[in-house]
Amino acid sequence: RQKTYRTLFCLIHRLEDQTKKLHKDMKKSTEADLAMSKAAVKISVDLLSNPLCEQDQAFLEAMSALDTAMKRMDSFNQEKVRLSPKFDIVLVYLIVEFIFLFLFTSSFVKGKILNMAVKRREQALQDYKRLQSKVEKYEEKDKTGPVMVKLHQAKEELRPVKEDFEAKNKQLLDEMPKFYQSRIDYFQPSFEALIRAQVVYFTEMYKIFNDLTEQIDQAGMTDDQRQKETEAKLSELRSLSIVADD
The missing domain is CATH 1.20.120 (Four Helix Bundle (Hemerythrin (Met), subunit A))
Incomplete structure (x- = not known):
């Protein structure tokens, strides 16, 4: 019976180690999302301060739309982090409780x-x-x-x-x-909740960037046409003597 106890004890401690690692990784993922959105906001703010915004109204409008979209994304990420500890929708807060409590x-x-x-x-x-x-x-x-x-x-x-x-x-x-x-009974709905939370997150991201695309896209142009136009402009830049290869 002592051997049986030790076997069970080792299994649970292994589960504890795996759970702590998963908890740590999920926390890093949430923090990375927030860091990414803050970096995106900084980029949009820097672009708005570009002198070109004073010279080109179309560029100013595009950068203003980008800035609004990035701030929407950052606000959503901050709200996600704020709500995570309060609701059973984020795996990071569910799994860490499991290992410490008998259910x-x-x-x-x-x-x-x-x-x-x-x-x-x-x-x-x-x-x-x-x-x-x-x-x-x-x-x-x-x-x-x-x-x-x-x-x-x-x-x-x-x-x-x-x-x-x-x-x-x-x-x-x-x-x-x-x-x-019971780990399966507990983790299964936790992972399902995580997936649902991810669906909400990426749906919101899609809405944000879809709205942005509608604001900055040139009407009537296909993706292929946009790519060709971009390549043509890059070719013009490369042909300048100041950027020519030695």
Whole structure:
């Protein structure tokens, strides 16, 4: 049973390590989205301060539209970060709770932290081993009257400690497999929630950039025509002597 306990304990700790890593990666992803949108806002602000905006009304209007779009994106990302801790829609806040809490209805387990239960079990085991060693020491001595009295006292002292350890050990052996198996039931809706949140995010990003495209695109031009026009302008720039290859 000790081997079974250790196996379960190792499985849960491995799950804990994987969960912490996933939590860290998800947090980095959220922070990267926010950093990207802030960088985009800075770019649009820098473009608006370009002297060309004073000389070309069309360029000014395009850059103003870009600035508005980037600020919309940044505002949405900030709102996403602000709301993430409050709603069960972002995986990063769901998974980290799972590893610390038992999720069952048992009065022993409900709301308790796994590590606390493990520590209690380990403390009970140490007490049990200490008293068991004391009993064995008296059993090895000559069976004199005083020794037999002390042996009896040691056994009486050992009995409730042994029962306490066995009870704690049994509870963990009963609950730990359920806890480990429940990871799918818990993670599955969490990942589904993450996907739904991503759908909301990218739908909003599509709206923002679609609105921007409608504002800055030249009407009636296909993507192929835009590409050819851009290449033609780049060719003109490359033909200038100041950018010619040595």
